[in-house]
């Protein structure tokens with residue numbers, strides 16, 4: 001039986017022995033994935049000096065005679081401004097060479113002069129304030145995002161702006177989910193049967209941890225059926241649920257023994273979630289065997305499945321920070337994972353969180369891992 005802290009580190013080390021593959025994908029399919037290498041700008045952002053405001057590009061001191069407008073989309077090599085000239089300019093339009101500043105539309109006035117319209121300012125000129133300089137956000141070659149960074153929506157836009165059309169990403173590790181239990185059935189469950197609640201949550205939970213559920217299968221409570229499901233799986237990572245205890249119909253240990261697997265973790269000192277196994281098979285594949293009680297299974301996916309995937313993706317394993325908030329009435333004896341929400345600046349346990357229930361964690365925002373005076377915080381990744 002390991003402490004949850006040691007178990008997290010062991011799971012991370014196992015993940016590191018199974019590094020994720022690299023894939024090149026178009027930017028449009030990269031959302032949520034992680035970069036396989038540092039990514040550099042392929043051009044300057046912005047690409048040319050341009051106006052940050054609608055107004056006039058002016059040269060020298062006013063008043064200025066009004067010239068031809070400069071619009072967004074015009075080529076930057078436009079006719080230079082000469083001192084005393086003001087050209088109406090649109091936000092995003094290239095600033096003509098010779099521009100000393102941009103005068104905002106609301107800070108200028110137009111009046112008629114002897115040779116056409118004159119522009120004057122009604123506010124002190126702030127030279128250069130409203131010009132977005134070429135390369136001010138990024139110079140060509142700057143590292144925009146580092147290896148391991150997650151491609152969030154703004155990150156995708158940033159890369160597009162920097163001229164990047166496709167990226168090398170870490171392929172989310174593929175996982176086979178095996179739900180064990182003679183009692184398991186679909187929503188139509190008959191008398192004595194239990195509707196499988198874990199197979200349906202696996203794809204989205206594994207995606208939120210950086211993996212991908214390739215297949216979800218069921219196995220009966222017999223070691224040969226579980227061993228056959230493990231042998232058939234075509235992925236490097238497998239996650240089973242149920243059958244981990246020492247009861248009469250708990251086949252996972254027996255199946256692992258038959259397959260000559262090496263147990264890296266055999267139980268964790270934490271409730272719910274104590275009855276969990278992590279094993280390496282002789283062919284290098286890895287099985288995380290979760291307990292059958294659904295909340296216990298989710299806790300162990302967060303506690304061990306997440307570090308396992310972090311290891312495979314090569315992202316650092318951050319220690320869970322000490323809980324910064326008052327803990328209200330949370331129990332403090334033994335090692336416990338408690339699903340909580342934030343209420344008036346404190347963390348409060350949600351109701352309905354026995355090991356077999358999902359109702360509590362379905363509305364929680366955090367798990368607090370308590371052990372006597374110690375409490376650590378895990379923010380739920382789908383939050």
Ligand SMILES: Nc1nc2c(c(=O)[nH]1)N[C@H]1C(S)=C(S)[C@@H](COP(=O)(O)OP(=O)(O)OC[C@H]3O[C@@H](n4cnc5c(N)ncnc54)[C@H](O)[C@@H]3O)O[C@H]1N2
Nearest residue numbers: 179194196197198242243244245250275291292293296355
């Ligand atoms: N004598 C003891 N019995 C049990 C203990 C204990 O300490 N002493 N611990 C209990 C706890 S806590 C857990 S967790 C389980 C772990 O055992 P298993 O991994 O063998 O779990 P199962 O017996 O297969 O299932 C437990 C429970 O969960 C239901 N289940 C299983 N899979 C699913 C699923 N996919 N969807 C919904 N529900 C599922 C299953 O029907 C059982 O009710 O051991 C306890 N016993």
Ligand code: MOO
Nearest residue numbers: 272273274275296
């Ligand atoms: O072992 Mo159970 O996994 O404590 O909830």
